[in-house]
Amino acid sequence: MELEEMKLLWGEMSAEMEKQKQLTGSLIISMTKMNYRHKLNKIIIPEVSGALLCFAAIVFILVNFHKLDTGYMQACAIISAAILFIQPVVSVRAVYQISSINISANSYKQTLSDYAKGKIQFVFAQKLSFYLGAVLLLTILPVAVELMGGKDPFKKDTTWFVYIIAYPLVYGLARWTFKKYMQTTADAENMLKEIAESVNV
Amino acid sequence: MEDKKDFIGIIQENGGLIYKVARVYTHTREDQEDLYQDIVYQLWNCFGSFRSEAKISTWMYRIALNTAIAHRNKEKKKGNQIEIDELLLNKPDMTDGLKEERSAVLFARIRLLNDVEKGIVLLYLEGKTYEEIAGITGFSTTNIGTRLGRIKQKIKDQIA
Numbered sequence: 001m002e003l004e005e006m007k008l009l010w011g012e013m014s015a016e017m018e019k020q021k022q023l024t025g026s027l028i029i030s031m032t033k034m035n036y037r038h039k040l041n042k043i044i045i046p047e048v049s050g051a052l053l054c055f056a057a058i059v060f061i062l063v064n065f066h067k068l069d070t071g072y073m074q075a076c077a078i079i080s081a082a083i084l085f086i087q088p089v090v091s092v093r094a095v096y097q098i099s100s101i102n103i104s105a106n107s108y109k110q111t112l113s114d115y116a117k118g119k120i121q122f123v124f125a126q127k128l129s130f131y132l133g134a135v136l137l138l139t140i141l142p143v144a145v146e147l148m149g150g151k152d153p154f155k156k157d158t159t160w161f162v163y164i165i166a167y168p169l170v171y172g173l174a175r176w177t178f179k180k181y182m183q184t185t186a187d188a189e190n191m192l193k194e195i196a197e198s199v200n201v
Numbered sequence: 202m203e204d205k206k207d208f209i210g211i212i213q214e215n216g217g218l219i220y221k222v223a224r225v226y227t228h229t230r231e232d233q234e235d236l237y238q239d240i241v242y243q244l245w246n247c248f249g250s251f252r253s254e255a256k257i258s259t260w261m262y263r264i265a266l267n268t269a270i271a272h273r274n275k276e277k278k279k280g281n282q283i284e285i286d287e288l289l290l291n292k293p294d295m296t297d298g299l300k301e302e303r304s305a306v307l308f309a310r311i312r313l314l315n316d317v318e319k320g321i322v323l324l325y326l327e328g329k330t331y332e333e334i335a336g337i338t339g340f341s342t343t344n345i346g347t348r349l350g351r352i353k354q355k356i357k358d359q360i361a
Contacts, residue, residue: 104246108266
């Protein structure tokens with residue numbers, strides 16, 4: 001089937017569609033209302049819940065900071081609080097960027113370009129979150145154990161045991177996830193190259 | 202109220218356009234329904250900014266194509282959509298089995314193209330001129346010609 005043949009068939013198909021039953025007015029209106037709820041539930045709620053959880057953990061660390069009596073535990077607490085602040089900000093920003101394409105004003109070319117750039121930034125944010133998460137695991141565990149249990153966890157063997165189990169798992173997950181991300185980034189970069197070709201033609 | 206009435210009329214008249222865009226950019230029936238509804242939602246959202254001096258179909262194509270790209274992110278987030286009767290979704294009534302099969306091949310061929318090409322070829326098949334395609338997509342008229350030449354070759358190569 002060549003392009004001209006495709007055009008012919010497309011025309012026939014379009015003519016068939018003209019004869020079809022039309023959507024009812026109430027169905028059209030319910031479509032416009034329904035999707036708003038759908039978007040709100042699926043995108044905003046998980047992001048906001050995650051951010052609130054992080055901020056609650058920051059407050060917990062700051063309120064109990066005076067209970068941490070060694071320098072390295074205080075350093076762990078500061079690093080953890082910083083990561084808990086940066087992570088949701090980076091994540092929410094990336095999600096906002098990719099979902100804030102101006103559908104009304106953009107041309108198709110601009111939308112494709114914005115989407116591809118947003119995707120690359122989103123992948124970068126995900127990778128950054130992953131690295132920060134690995135550091136957070138290292139720093140927050142002793143702080144949490146000391147604040148809740150009252151003992152320096154670095155002096156207990158079980159803490160090191162948790163790290164020995166957790167880090168190979170984190171490494172495996174990172175390898176699997178990053179492989180997927182690399183493909184996404186490559187696809188987005190190819191799209192940008194394809195769009196840029198228009199400048200050279 | 203008057204706006205709502207006009208909007209319903211426009212969607213009823215151009216339902217086929219939305220159906221075709223939704224079918225080109227999705228792979229499953231569920232995604233297709235979801236994208237169809239998202240396009241209607243975005244058209245309603247942008248309806249206030251529509252200026253009557255522009256052709257309604259040109260405006261609709263731009264919003265529909267932009268929505269199809271932006272929708273990519275939501276593809277895997279299912280649920281909460283309304284069930285639409287298959288007939289109401291402007292599915293062409295291809296009573297002839299062969300025609301239906303050819304129609305499926307047609308969409309499958311278009312789906313093999315990249316996103317830039319998909320948009321251009323869809324508008325070309327809809328009978329738009331190079332100038333109109335350029336106006337909707339933002340590529341230059343010369344670029345549209347060059348790209349369509351390449352698409353023709355690509356489609357030929359698909360058959361070979």
